[in-house]
Amino acid sequence: MRAIMKNPVIQIDPEIQSGEPVFFQTRVPIKSLFDYLSTGESLETYLEDFPAVTKEQALVVIEQSGHLLLQAYQIINAENIVR
Numbered sequence: 001m002r003a004i005m006k007n008p009v010i011q012i013d014p015e016i017q018s019g020e021p022v023f024f025q026t027r028v029p030i031k032s033l034f035d036y037l038s039t040g041e042s043l044e045t046y047l048e049d050f051p052a053v054t055k056e057q058a059l060v061v062i063e064q065s066g067h068l069l070l071q072a073y074q075i076i077n078a079e080n081i082v083r
Helices: 030-038 043-049 055-082
Strands: none
Touching: 030 043, 030 055, 043 055
16 A cells, blocks of 8 residues: 555535545545546546646545555445344
């Protein structure tokens, strides 16, 4: 797993995009990255269209999301085994 970045990657502020999670110090919603990728767009295209987002930020969000998804799956799977 990648070391935790010294700088935050995600920002949540009620004054920015109504509190929707955005890339730190931008107004770009995190959801926009997943929307792009889910339609088959490349990360490179996303970064071209949202130049305020760095490649490092996008990769950290993707990596952290993957880890969270796997953890959630393991928790759900463990709960189903206990029942």
